[in-house]
Amino acid sequence: MDYGLIVDVETTGLDPEKDKIIEIGLLEFAVYSDEEAKITSMYSQLEDPGTSLSPEIIKITGITETLLQGKTIDWSLVGSYFSQASIVIAHNMEFDRAFLMKKDEIKKTQCHWACSIRHIDWKKYGFKSQSLNYLACDQGFVNPFPHRALFDCATTFQVIKKYIHELVHNSYQKQYEIQAVGAPFELKEKLKQNGYFWNPRKRLWCKILFADQLQGERDFLKEEIYRGNLRHEESLID
Numbered sequence: 001m002d003y004g005l006i007v008d009v010e011t012t013g014l015d016p017e018k019d020k021i022i023e024i025g026l027l028e029f030a031v032y033s034d035e036e037a038k039i040t041s042m043y044s045q046l047e048d049p050g051t052s053l054s055p056e057i058i059k060i061t062g063i064t065e066t067l068l069q070g071k072t073i074d075w076s077l078v079g080s081y082f083s084q085a086s087i088v089i090a091h092n093m094e095f096d097r098a099f100l101m102k103k104d105e106i107k108k109t110q111c112h113w114a115c116s117i118r119h120i121d122w123k124k125y126g127f128k129s130q131s132l133n134y135l136a137c138d139q140g141f142v143n144p145f146p147h148r149a150l151f152d153c154a155t156t157f158q159v160i161k162k163y164i165h166e167l168v169h170n171s172y173q174k175q176y177e178i179q180a181v182g183a184p185f186e187l188k189e190k191l192k193q194n195g196y197f198w199n200p201r202k203r204l205w206c207k208i209l210f211a212d213q214l215q216g217e218r219d220f221l222k223e224e225i226y227r228g229n230l231r232h233e234e235s236l237i238d
Helices: 055-061 075-084 093-100 132-138 149-171 185-193 211-225
Strands: 002-011 021-031 038-046 087-090 113-115 175-180 197-199 204-210 233-237
Touching (some): 002 075, 002 093, 002 149, 021 055, 021 075, 038 149, 087 093, 087 149, 093 113, 113 149, 132 149, 175 211, 185 211
Antiparallel strands (some): 002 021, 021 038, 175 204, 175 233
């Protein structure tokens, strides 16, 4: 039997270098060899960041400064959850991991992370959005309190339960970002239909895929986008 951990944090903002965690949710589950994953334990706590909250954060989370006064997360307990877990899962893993890996109690556990957005091929199963709440609705239930950490953990568990083995397998595979450099503007719809998204910061059409999908994508770009040439860029994603 292995233990998995789903984690979610609410924060004062989006920058892990200057913003702080104000709430954590943990949902521990056990995976049996031939049975469905089952919840074994949960933990949730608020933490006073010592700074004012923006009106936007209060509106999104429903967490107020009054609720946070005097609250502290037991980071030693959180560290023990991470130590026991074979895998740590978050929806939009990069965000939660960036905040949590600044904590020594978690950093020293050297845990294996997985992302419930990019390690499950939602498009293959007919889902049009990777948003947590849309995935929940498409599976027939509603997250009653979105952007509250433990409720987001519970929603994530329900959303991924059916696909847990795929998620675990894919989390150990190398992923690459392909950038369609200089792709003709008139072919943007063809790129979108093939799973590319527009990155406004890089001003490029990009796609994330696993190593065993690379050659097929190179062929698509060469034949359908660059008409015999290959001008894209590939980069390994951590």
